[in-house]
Amino acid sequence: xNRERSLRYRLVGIEVFAILLxxxxxxxxxxxxxxxxxxxxxxxxxxxxxxxIYKFTNYSRVWDMIRFPTALRNSxxxxxxxxxxxxxxxxxxxYRLVRRPxxxxxxxxxxxxxxxxxxxxxxxxxxxRVTSILELRGDLLGIVVCYLGFGLALSVFLFHGFIKGVPxxxxxxxxxxxxxxxxxxxxxxxxxxxxxAVTVVILNTLWIWNDYLLPVLIIGSxxxxxxxxxxxxxxxxxxxxxxxxxxxxxxxxxxxxxVLFLLLQKHIVEGITSGSVKG
Amino acid sequence: MTKRSGxxxxxxxxxxxxxxxxxxxxxxxxxxxxxxxxxxxxxxxGLDLNKAHWTGMDNLNRIFMRDDKFWAAFGFTLRFxxxxxLASNLLAFxxxxxxxxxxxxxxxxxxxxxxxxxxxxxLLGYIWQFIFTKGFKTIGEMTGxxxxxxxxxxxxxxxxxxxxxxxxxxxxxxxxxxYIAALTGVPKDMLxxxxxxxxxxxxxxxxxxxxxxxxxxxxxxxxxISNAFKMFDLNLSLTKGGPGTSTQSLAYNIYAEALVNxxxxxxxxxxxxxxxxxxxxxxxQVWLTKRKEVEA
Numbered sequence: 001x002n003r004e005r006s007l008r009y010r011l012v013g014i015e016v017f018a019i020l021l022x023x024x025x026x027x028x029x030x031x032x033x034x035x036x037x038x039x040x041x042x043x044x045x046x047x048x049x050x051x052x053i054y055k056f057t058n059y060s061r062v063w064d065m066i067r068f069p070t071a072l073r074n075s076x077x078x079x080x081x082x083x084x085x086x087x088x089x090x091x092x093x094x095y096r097l098v099r100r101p102x103x104x105x106x107x108x109x110x111x112x113x114x115x116x117x118x119x120x121x122x123x124x125x126x127x128x129r130v131t132s133i134l135e136l137r138g139d140l141l142g143i144v145v146c147y148l149g150f151g152l153a154l155s156v157f158l159f160h161g162f163i164k165g166v167p168x169x170x171x172x173x174x175x176x177x178x179x180x181x182x183x184x185x186x187x188x189x190x191x192x193x194x195x196x197a198v199t200v201v202i203l204n205t206l207w208i209w210n211d212y213l214l215p216v217l218i219i220g221s222x223x224x225x226x227x228x229x230x231x232x233x234x235x236x237x238x239x240x241x242x243x244x245x246x247x248x249x250x251x252x253x254x255x256x257x258x259v260l261f262l263l264l265q266k267h268i269v270e271g272i273t274s275g276s277v278k279g
Numbered sequence: 280m281t282k283r284s285g286x287x288x289x290x291x292x293x294x295x296x297x298x299x300x301x302x303x304x305x306x307x308x309x310x311x312x313x314x315x316x317x318x319x320x321x322x323x324x325g326l327d328l329n330k331a332h333w334t335g336m337d338n339l340n341r342i343f344m345r346d347d348k349f350w351a352a353f354g355f356t357l358r359f360x361x362x363x364x365l366a367s368n369l370l371a372f373x374x375x376x377x378x379x380x381x382x383x384x385x386x387x388x389x390x391x392x393x394x395x396x397x398x399x400x401x402l403l404g405y406i407w408q409f410i411f412t413k414g415f416k417t418i419g420e421m422t423g424x425x426x427x428x429x430x431x432x433x434x435x436x437x438x439x440x441x442x443x444x445x446x447x448x449x450x451x452x453x454x455x456x457x458y459i460a461a462l463t464g465v466p467k468d469m470l471x472x473x474x475x476x477x478x479x480x481x482x483x484x485x486x487x488x489x490x491x492x493x494x495x496x497x498x499x500x501x502x503x504i505s506n507a508f509k510m511f512d513l514n515l516s517l518t519k520g521g522p523g524t525s526t527q528s529l530a531y532n533i534y535a536e537a538l539v540n541x542x543x544x545x546x547x548x549x550x551x552x553x554x555x556x557x558x559x560x561x562x563x564q565v566w567l568t569k570r571k572e573v574e575a
Contacts, residue, residue: 156300161409257397261394268397
């Protein structure tokens with residue numbers, strides 16, 4: 001009885017400690033939100049207190065200055081097309097690599113896995129050259145192809161591990177019923193891959209959405225394709241120390257992905273877990 | 280039913296299933312990577328992408344003999360990796376231990392600790408630039424604690440710790456998720472058996488839990504080491520490598536060499552050395568921790 005009570009106290013203690021830690025974790029977001037609604041003068045005097053007058057004009061000004069709707073649209077389009085492409089292509093590749101382990105295919109799989117260790121900096125300059133020759137720089141197709149190339153390795157790896165567990169009997173039954181090899185994949189196997197496809201979608205969405213350096217190199221000065229990280233960085237270069245505007249810009253820029261996360265958090269956490277144990 | 284049999288069908292299938300992936304991977308990763316070995320030995324300026332003069336060992340000589348900034352960045356990156364890997368894994372493990380208990384706010388807290396991960400390094404760097412320069416100043420004035428009143432980001436030392444704080448804040452939640460999954464998989468009866476045998480809390484963690492979650496530790500170490508070693512976005516937006524070049528990471532040094540100084544050849548040579556260092560460290564770590572993995 002006594003022991004049980006002391007255990008309960010300890011649990012309460014842990015809970016209080018964890019909550020305090022969580023508040024500390026959230027403090028940066030508090031600072032951003034609160035100060036994004038103040039005047040610059042008010043921020044400089046006291047960055048911790050609530051605003052005296054809530055000044056929403058910071059938001060409307062930055063909205064136009066960084067052309068937020070364009071940046072948001074570009075980020076959504078680039079991420080969506082790239083991720084859809086990665087899921088399609090890497091699942092097909094992985095399927096073939098599992099079911100036809102020829103020497104070439106095994107070698108290819110090894111190449112995919114080992115390439116995961118290459119830092120982006122080790123290929124970026126040559127990539128600039130290759131993409132200029134192929135006239136892929138500065139347009140949507142170019143950036144999407146780049147994301148396909150970089151996203152494939154991990155995704156093929158994840159699909160590969162999962163497909164190994166898919167029983168061959170189902171496919172054989174489908175072939176007996178007259179299904180073509182492509183039909184077997186799209187109608188029978190692909191629907192079974194849903195759990196790992198969710199993981200692939202999540203991991204790729206997070207990095208592509210937040211990626212900065214690749215868009216700088218490939219999209220470059222094409223203003224019509226500016227993504228959110230590019231827009232924010234350009235803005236910071238021009239308006240250093242204009243914290244009232246900068247914080248409003250930051251707040252609106254982090255909102256889409258945070259909202260998406262809150263909506264999908266169960267899947268995101270599961271995706272990360274199943275993505276990591278395979279490593 | 281006509282069955283498409285024989286070699287041509289097999290070839291077509293290989294082409295359809297593997298072709299697109301192989302092509303994208305080749306042009307974007309494989310070919311540029313292999314080209315890197317060539318460009319490392321050239322003088323190649325970014326303005327004239329087509330012309331690269333073969334200069335043999337010049338770049339390597341220059342890096343090894345005269346490039347103090349590169350080696351300073353190397354040292355910075357090693358120190359940064361050592362500190363952040365230790366700190367973020369300890370914090371993540373602690374969070375996971377707490378958040379696998381029967382707390383009422385458990386799910387909410389897991390969400391909170393994970394949030395920084397969904398926001399990219401560029402945006403986080405700008406957010407923290409504000410916290411360090413303005414937020415900390417206000418807190419310092421309110422509390423009088425000298426910790427907050429330092430010239431955050433204004434010196435090499437505070438810049439280093441500033442980057443560490445943000446990196447740990449960002450990555451701990453991700454590792455926490457992995458550790459939570461691993462801790463949930465540890466069989467309860469084994470922990471109970473340890474308690475009956477007289478093991479204390481920390482002792483049973485050390486002797487039972489840790490060996491059983493070794494695969495998760497391998498993964499978390501691998502992820503934190505490679506992320507910390509390759510840190511770039513955060514560096515760019517939080518300190519820009521400054522003051523001076525005192526907080527310049529390796530990735531940032533390569534970026535600056537190529538895209539600011541327009542020395543692509545030298546940049547490529549550095550990038551290939553960077554690749555060698557990353558591989559060496561990552562492979563060694565995985566090899567070392569894999570040996571410690573046991574079966575439950």
